Each structure stands twice: as structure tokens, then as C-alpha cells.
Amino acid sequence: MRIAVMGTGSWGTAYAMVLADAGNEVVMWGRDAELCEAITSTHENPRYHPGIALPTSLRATTNPGEALGGVTVAVLAVPAQTLRANLGSWTDVLPRGAVLVSLMKGVEQGTTKRMSEVAAEVAGVDAMQVAVVSGPNLAREIAERQPAATTIACPNPATAELLAEASTTAYFRPYWTTDVVGTEIGGSVKNVVALANGMAVGMGYGENAQSALITRGLAEMTRLGVALGASPLTFLGLAGIGDLVATCQSPLSRNRTFGEHLGRGLTLDQATAEMKQTCEGVKSCRAILELAQRQGVEMPITEQVVEVVHAGLDPREMLQAFMSRSLKAEAEVG
Ligand SMILES: NC(=O)c1ccc[n+]([C@@H]2O[C@H](COP(=O)([O-])OP(=O)(O)OC[C@H]3O[C@@H](n4cnc5c(N)ncnc54)[C@H](O)[C@@H]3O)[C@@H](O)[C@H]2O)c1
Ligand SMILES: O=P(O)(O)OC[C@H](O)CO
Helix, strand or coil, X not given: CEEEXXXXXXXXXXXXXXXXXXXXXXXEECCCHHXXXXXXXXXXXXXXXXXXXXXXXXXXXXXXXXXXXCCCEEEXXXXXXXXXXXXXXXXXXXXXXXXXXECCCCECCCCCCEHHHHHHHHHCCCHHHEEEEECCCCHHXXXXXXXXXXXXXXXXXXXXXXXXXXXXXXXXXXXXXXXXXHHHHHHHHHHHHHXXXXXXXXXXXXXXXXXXXXXXXXXXXXXXXXXXXCCHHHHHCHHHHXXXXXXXHCCCCHHHHHHHHHHCCCCHHHHHHHCCCXXXXXXXXXXXXXXXXXXXXXXXXXXXXXXXXXHCCCHHHHHHHXXXXXXXXXXXXX
């Protein structure tokens, strides 16, 4: 298949590599001419994946029309909060019929829309034409061609299966589902839980505290997803618990790292200055909380992360707030 990957960042580059290794003709779009030139001529992305040999067939351009010309699939790999503007500037050159694939793990501020909803709305296409890739996929590990699995979701099962086949390599194994809502809620909420987990790590807390956050994070992720129509089983899969564990545990995670900075006492501005890449949980947490409040769903971890990130609450007080909540049956809502 001829595929465009829109975004030459960390995950866009690694997923483009997967698609090219799987035998597709892949062209990337990026904002930076020098970086695009390096990808095309030296087969390396020196900014995001130094030392990784990209497939020689992979090329990159700053011209969206050149990247999108004649494609059957357009992969969207920009920050969640810029998708609307980015995609809006590409619709004139987006082939009608092309399947849109979101790699993004966030919820839009203001509208509280999931990325597949934003993509369908901006491109003016049916939801059946939009798919999502989400799972425990730390980009650097995949760029190193270490084994990984993922979930590909699309309301059209034939499209999901086709995309899974097109993304299969010796090191990358996709499973498919039609549960787009669950797949996207898993990918977005895990970033917020990873921020909280990172704060616990930064404060020097061990595995018990982290396992408690991961488990209760899974509970609130599932509650929100089910309220929005997702299957509870999705949260026991790669896009749910799988990604939650990978993101909370890996020092490669930007969200966990950001939380660690806050847990060590850095201010929000200092932690932001340390991060060079997209850290979706910071921007999406408030939108996720709004979504939950509208559904009448309690998300105590998300609520506290919003307090830390947007209202300056001390992370120590955040953990104290968890410990002093009223006692309840484990399966109880909230
Ligand atoms: N990095 C990972 O390990 C990973 C894995 C799975 C999913 N994701 C998700 O993929 C999405 C993209 O993440 P990434 O890791 O590739 O991010 P990144 O920060 O590494 O790259 C973002 C890319 O978008 C481009 N971009 C276009 N318009 C932009 C704008 N207006 N402002 C800022 N950047 C703009 C940047 O130039 C860059 O090429 C995120 O939603 C993230 O959660 C990331
Ligand atoms: O680095 P993070 O925290 O954005 O996480 C990356 C991926 O989403 C892990 O699956």
C-alpha cells in the first residue's frame, strides 16, 4: 500500500519504519526541511531516533500534497491538541477514500473529543473510515526493532484487519478490534495515570504504591470507557492494562518522566522546560475529567492530577488525598 505518515516525531518515525519494513511504500510529512532531508538521504532521524537505521525506501517531505498524493492510508502522528489545525490544512490534498489512522493518545481540550472524532469531523469522512493504533508502544523500543504488540481499532472490521496485516513485521504484532472508544480512552487515560505514577516514583515510593495507582487507574479508565460505550474487555487488553503498565513503568515514558520531575519538587514550568517532546497527559487531563464529569463518572486519580498540573497542588498532598478517601468495597464505583 502507499501510505503517508504525517509527523516526523518519535512515534510517527517509528511507525513509519514499521510500515516500510512491512513492505509498504511510505512517505512522511514533517515541518522541518532539514530533518526531512536527513530522513530521505541519510536514512536516519537524528533528532528523535539517533543511531537507528531507517529503511532506505522511507522518504520525508515538508510538502503535504507530495506526502498524501495517491495514498490509500494517511497516518496522523502529530500532538493531539494540534491535530485539528494540522489536518484542517491538509484536507485539500487528502485523497477522498483514504483511511485515516490516528496514532495519538489524547482528548481535545475544549471539545473533549477523541482523536478519531476530531479526524472524522475535520476531514468530513465517516467514522468507518477512521482507525486508531494504541498499545504498549514506547517508540524508542520499536525503533530498535524490539518485539512489541498493539491494538488496531476501526468500526469496519475489514479495515482493521487490513491495517493489521499492513503493519505486521517480525518485531511488531497488531491485534484488531472494532472498539474504537475503548482503545482511545485506554490510550488517553493511561497518560494521566502515568503522570501520577511518576510523581510517586519521584517522591521515592516503591512498587506497592505504584501497583495501587496502576490498578485503581485501570478501574477509573474502565469506568469512563464503559460509560462511553466501550467494551470492558478492551481494558484488559493491549490498549488498556498493557499500555498502562508499559507507560507507568518505563523511564522512556514522557508522561511518567514529567510526573517524576514534579514528584522531585520541580515546578510545572521547570518540568515543562525539561521535556522536549509531546507529553499528552498534561494537556489532556482536564478534558478527560470534563468528559467524566459529564458522564457522572468518578475519576479520583485524574481529578488529583488536574489539581497538581493545573492548580499547583503539591504532589505530596495528592497522594495524601488518595489515602484519606472514604473506605469502600473494591468493585464499588469511585
Ligand atoms: N513516542 C511514543 O512512544 C508514542 C507511542 C505511542 C503513541 N504516541 C502518541 O503519538 C502522538 C505523537 O507523539 P510523538 O511521540 O510522535 O510526538 P513528538 O513530540 O515526538 O512529535 C510530534 C510531531 O508532530 C509535529 N507537529 C506538527 N504540528 C505541530 C505543532 N503545531 N506543534 C508541535 N508539533 C507539531 C512535530 O514537528 C513532530 O514531528 C502523541 O499523541 C503520543 O501520545 C507516542
Ligand atoms: O512517552 P509517553 O508517556 O507519551 O508514552 C508513549 C507510549 O504511549 C507508550 O505506549
